[in-house]
Amino acid sequence: MVETPRNTRQRRAVGAILDDLDGFASAQEIHDILEQRGEKVGLSTVYRNLQVLVDAAEVDSLRGDDGELLYRRCSAGHHHHLVCRSCGRTVEVEGPTVERWADRVAGEHGFRDIEHTLEIFGTCEQCGR
Amino acid sequence: MVETPRNTRQRRAVGAILDDLDGFASAQEIHDILEQRGEKVGLSTVYRNLQVLVDAAEVDSLRGDDGELLYRRCSAGHHHHLVCRSCGRTVEVEGPTVERWADRVAGEHGFRDIEHTLEIFGTCEQCGR
DNA sequence: ATTCTTGCAAACTATTTGCAGAACA
DNA sequence: TGTTCTGCAAATAGTTTGCAAGAAT
Numbered sequence: 001m002v003e004t005p006r007n008t009r010q011r012r013a014v015g016a017i018l019d020d021l022d023g024f025a026s027a028q029e030i031h032d033i034l035e036q037r038g039e040k041v042g043l044s045t046v047y048r049n050l051q052v053l054v055d056a057a058e059v060d061s062l063r064g065d066d067g068e069l070l071y072r073r074c075s076a077g078h079h080h081h082l083v084c085r086s087c088g089r090t091v092e093v094e095g096p097t098v099e100r101w102a103d104r105v106a107g108e109h110g111f112r113d114i115e116h117t118l119e120i121f122g123t124c125e126q127c128g129r
Numbered sequence: 130m131v132e133t134p135r136n137t138r139q140r141r142a143v144g145a146i147l148d149d150l151d152g153f154a155s156a157q158e159i160h161d162i163l164e165q166r167g168e169k170v171g172l173s174t175v176y177r178n179l180q181v182l183v184d185a186a187e188v189d190s191l192r193g194d195d196g197e198l199l200y201r202r203c204s205a206g207h208h209h210h211l212v213c214r215s216c217g218r219t220v221e222v223e224g225p226t227v228e229r230w231a232d233r234v235a236g237e238h239g240f241r242d243i244e245h246t247l248e249i250f251g252t253c254e255q256c257g258r
Numbered sequence: 259a260t261t262c263t264t265g266c267a268a269a270c271t272a273t274t275t276g277c278a279g280a281a282c283a
Numbered sequence: 284t285g286t287t288c289t290g291c292a293a294a295t296a297g298t299t300t301g302c303a304a305g306a307a308t
Contacts, residue, residue, distance in 0.1 A: 004283095006286090009281090010288080028272075040290095041289085044289080044290070048274090082238055082240060091238050102249050106211055109211055109253070110253060111213065112252050114251040117248050119246050120231050121246075122235050122243040123241050125240070128241050156298080157296095170264085171266070173298085177263080
């Protein structure tokens with residue numbers, strides 16, 4: 001019934017890139033990096049494997065300002081991202097304050113099954129000079 | 130030097146749709162509605178006028194889960210949206226709590242020039258039955 | 259009259275999908 | 284061996300752009 005995903009060279013390669021990356025990267029960027037490293041992996045395969053990883057909750061995805069999907073290997077649990085708009089460095093932050101606020105506000109308006117997305121953008125220390 | 134945007138039928142038509150809408154709508158949806166009303170406006174013109182309105186801060190835009198841009202006539206000032214995932218009804222909410230939290234957290238990590246995006250999704254009272 | 263706007267078609271970007279052959283278990 | 288996976292090319296979807304014709308001031 002439940003088949004285990006196969007352990008292919010391409011899947012490992014995509015995973016390896018994600019391990020090495022610090023911030024978020026788009027599927028296309030990941031594909032480019034693979035090419036630079038001499039790993040031949042089709043672009044569609046990159047997309048498919050990223051999707052597999054997202055489904056397995058091994059990778060987090062968010063949509064960038066320009067609408068493209070960005071991926072990052074990411075710790076479990078609900079949290080938000082603080083992203084440097086210059087170098088892309090990312091810090092994961094938790095926000096019980098925000099969670100509570102969002103639930104309360106939504107509840108006051110009669111909404112249920114609340115979800116929320118929150119991203120913080122700024123310029124990090126190194127890029128600030 | 131600074132030229133005023135011209136007051137064209139098409140621009141008025143797009144504005145009128147936005148006035149009538151309650152929630153967010155995509156450019157394509159707005160184009161469809163115009164067609165239903167018998168107003169002939171090219172799709173690209175809809176896109177261009179929406180962009181003009183966004184630049185003029187008369188309209189707010191946000192990116193939906195599927196990556197498409199959604200537009201809505203929207204009050205001034207910084208605020209967030211509480212969107213019903215079923216009917217699309219939208220409530221604008223303010224969150225001084227969140228603003229402060231975001232600034233503080235970002236500051237603690239050495240980030241400057243903070244911006245953030247926050248959207249809350251849920252099921253509204255009417256759709257909850 | 260002059261300059262901004264529109265409409266259409268073509269171009270683009272990001273992403274998905276069909277399918278035949280290759281690779282894993 | 285029997286599936287699952289991959290690569291390529293073609294298909295989608297949303298959005299943008301070039302350009303000649305049309306409208307606003």
